[in-house]
Amino acid sequence: MSLKDxxxxxxxxxxxxxxxxxxxxxxxxxxxxxxxxLNPLLKKGGIHDKEDIDSVRKKNRRENKQQLRKTDWLAE
Incomplete structure (x- = not known):
């Protein structure tokens, strides 16, 4: 066979x-x-990830309650 063929x-x-x-x-x-x-590096995350406002408020409220429980009210 030739190259052409x-x-x-x-x-x-x-x-x-x-x-x-x-x-x-x-x-x-x-x-x-x-x-x-499907690579996780190509997905959204970090700052651009939207947070649920209700969960953020709930977290802040829980932290405040824990701080209030830790304070010694009688020592003041």
Missing amino acids: TLKQAKQIERHLEQQEKQSFSLGAVKPRNYLA
């Missing part, structure tokens, strides 16, 4: 594979999952 055969194989891919997508095939998008 080999290249021609490679192009035919590529065309055949492209046609098969087009047919498989038209039949409703599922796209492969992008696992890079």
Whole structure:
């Protein structure tokens, strides 16, 4: 086989594979999952993460109550 024939055969194989891919997508095939998008480094977090206002208020209230319980009211 010459180089020209080999290249021609490679192009035919590529065309055949492209046609098969087009047919498989038209039949409703599922796209492969992008696992890079599930990487935890690419998700929101830190400052940009929204906090629940009610939970923040509840936490502050609990901390204040604990501080008041620790104080010695009779010593003052």
